[in-house]
Amino acid sequence: GAVVSQHPSRVICKSGTSVKIECRSLDFQATTMFWYRQFPKQSLMLMATSNEGSKATYEQGVEKDKFLINHASLTLSTLTVTSAHPEDSSFYICSAKRTGYQETQYFGPGTRLLVL
């Protein structure tokens, strides 16, 4: 199966700092990756669609200047939470589809962000 990694798995930061989360497809190329956010005991909410070589597409209500997405290559997308605040504390999870294969999306293991 396709493998997606995320780094870091956990991060604790001070309010006001920026945090970068990496999402990598390890054994396949992904022209599109997706970033989700999950609050405790809730479902996944799509934040944005990350497109290789072009701007990300953000869902309604998601601040693009707050959550910067860069899809620099066919195997790497990054999400940067800028000027993080305690309300940004959440579980961030990415997914990727193996281009040319069946449409199943494969998810990374997620990143737990705690902003103090």
Added chain:
Amino acid sequence: AQKITQTQPGMFVQEKEAVTLDCTYDTSDQSYGLFWYKQPSSGEMIFLIYQGSYDEQNATEGRYSLNFQKARKSANLVISASQLGDSAMYFCAMREGMIKAAGNKLTFGGGTRVLVKP
């Protein structure tokens, strides 16, 4: 309106028994796909099974089967012979519209927590 509805917030199931997790969906598209994912306490999302809107037969993957009733817009997951390791959150998700080469965004239901009792 909710696009994906999972009406069971939590369920207990006895080990070795079967359990059915409900999922109903709402879409006006003719082409769509339905997915089930498992999320253990570690947080990772594990793909279980997929059903396309044009698939005539219900999808099966090992102990997982999908009871697809298109007219009722339901896509229930059946887990047979439950194991202790099946204890987790289960999410139903939908892809609307034609499949894109690069990938389609998914909409998730609220999830059902399953606890398998020994």
